[in-house]
Amino acid sequence: MTSSKDIHSSGDKSEYSWLTKRRNEDKFVRLCGSFGYEYQELPLLAPTDVFLRKSGGELASQMLSLIDATSNLISLRPEFTALIVSEHLKTQPDTSDIRRIQYSGPVFRQTLGASLSEQYFTQVGVELIGARGPISDAELLYLATQIPEQLGITDYTVRITDLRVLNSLLDSKQLSDRARTFIIASVPALQSRTTSVAQLLAQAQDDHIIGQNPSNDHLHIAISGLQDDQAKEVLHGFLEWSEGLAPNLGQRAADDVVDRLLRKLRGNDERDSLQEALLAIENLVNLKGNADDIMAAAETLVETCPEGSTALKSLRTVINLVTDDPNLSSKISVDFGLIKGIAYYDGIVFDITNAAGNKILGGGGRYDNLSTDLGSVCEIPSAGFAYNLEALLESADLQLSADDPLSNEWSLSTLIVMEDATQDLVALRLSRQYREAGHRVVIDSQYHSVAEARSKSSGRTWDNIVFVSASGDTEVHETNTSST
Structure with a gap:
């Protein structure tokens, strides 16, 4: 049987190739759905200015643009994030609710000398809007690591940094x-x-x-x-x-x-x-490796920069939370030289590559300032990641199975609520246990009691609400009426 590595590297456009990609795209949708991310359909065309504001001009030379009938400049989407945040501002400009959005579809990036068919690929990803703090970054990063795992790719590596460290050093000068x-x-x-x-x-x-x-x-x-x-x-x-x-x-x-x-x-x-x-920057950007080995050196560099010290503390917390899963301890390294999208990202940023480190499979980070760049009167904390699905499939060796599930349904759904942030680790562990049992699970940091979670419902029913007290005790409340 032909593997996905063979069919995608050869540019095969057969039904078999499409079905392989479709089934694995559905695996992505189902996995992200188990973390509470809802699918959103987005237009192929949008005003060019939306994408330029997000990228700081980095995508300008790669965008396929045209003038519409009303003389406005529009572009085929080169990515999804700016569209999602822009739509969020139109529909919910004044709300502080946390939204979890996932997407998939083709994006278009012009490349000199490439054929037209080589200038688009399928991008899959998520955006977490309205949530901040180490628990949000950790859950996002953990989900990002589960995408290659879902496709059977276990020999990948994660590089992570927090751009506030570098920016704090520059600010101090x-x-x-x-x-x-x-x-x-x-x-x-x-x-x-x-x-x-x-x-x-x-x-x-x-x-x-x-x-x-x-x-x-x-x-x-x-x-x-x-x-x-x-x-x-x-x-x-x-x-x-x-x-x-x-x-x-x-x-x-x-x-x-x-x-x-x-x-x-x-x-x-x-x-x-x-x-x-x-x-100072030369010393910083050459710090990379195991977090325990290089954090002390980074702390010395930013000891007079309070924001940099705070960022390092947050970064260490995120890594500790994610590597509580023993399968990830050897895969994550800190790289303070990772400065991609510095005009756009303003917090943690990460790349996920193949084992050799010569192919980027996906990546993401935090971009709290994007909302104001797109016209919001206030900053809306946001973070996300995206993968090139074709690159993922080329790195995997998948066989098409007739019984792969295409359904996006879960037998049970569970909401985890913490009394305070001291029990982040307990909440993450509980979420893994429930997901392994087939539940759809959301850790919601905006609620701090069962009563609050029930009273602030917005229409989604949960089978269970798990409450984690400040002392680490857990209570399971079975319900048919509570929501987030």
Whole structure:
């Protein structure tokens, strides 16, 4: 019998290939459903701006776009997250309810030299909206590790970091936005050590990121320590003061003059400050391996950065919760050089790769700021992950079985409620036990009593509510009326 590895690597579009992919896509839906994630159908086309806001422009060159009949720019979806958060803001802009959404379907990414059929793939993933804290990140990461397990892939690895650690280090150096961007772009070179810090400093000098400014330069002093947006306001004020409300700038707009002047003055990031930042980031991004082995070194680097220390504590908690499953202890490593999507992710971020580490199967992380980027007046905590289904199937050796279940039904459903956050580990263990017994299980951290869970129902019936007290005692309440 032909394996999925054979049919997907050869680009087979037969019914057998489709059915293999469909059955395994349904396995994904069922697994995510057992964690309480509900399926959401999403459009193939959406306004281009939605995707650009999410990616920070990273997907711009890969998007397949067109102008619609009303002259608006729209694109084939290159991913799902921005669509889901955007739809959430339209339908539930003022609610703080936790939503668990799963999805699957084709995405389109333009690649130079690739055939049209090679420019789309099936993406499967989940989004957790409205939940924050280590228990939420841990449950999300645990679910992400179960996707390859479900397909029989056991030789995978997980790399994880928390971008707040790197960002806290950069914040502490009080660099300009240009210098900060330069350092982030230099991370691959700092990791491989193919380019020395001295060479990077010379490059920064050539790019006018650092330079020499006289100590009595009043403009330099005026914008010292300000972010670029604030500095531009100061410079605009200077122009109005020196030239009047309508400065005589010839053909050059005031904004252009201010941008050019700021670039010149931003030769103000002192060489010593940039060098100190590059050395600190070089030390950080080369820390990778077992969490117990490298966390102490990371803590030393951020000991003067409170937010970085908090992030490390949270990261350690997430790893401890997830690796309570002994099957995962050897698969998870910390890699502070993992900075993918730094314009988008703002908390934990992780990649799941094949055993050799040369193929990314999936990944995700936390993106609390995306809601405000998409127009929300307040930040909505959110996290998610996605897999390339074809890449997963190529890494698996699956046989099509006629009795693979396509149903998305569970015989019983169970809600786990904790009195407080001290019993996260107990809740995770209970959820595994109930899922292994065939239950649909949700750990809901927003409720802290059975009565509260029952009173704040929204229409979903649970067969059991399991209450975990602060002392670790459990009570099982059988019910036909409680919901979340």
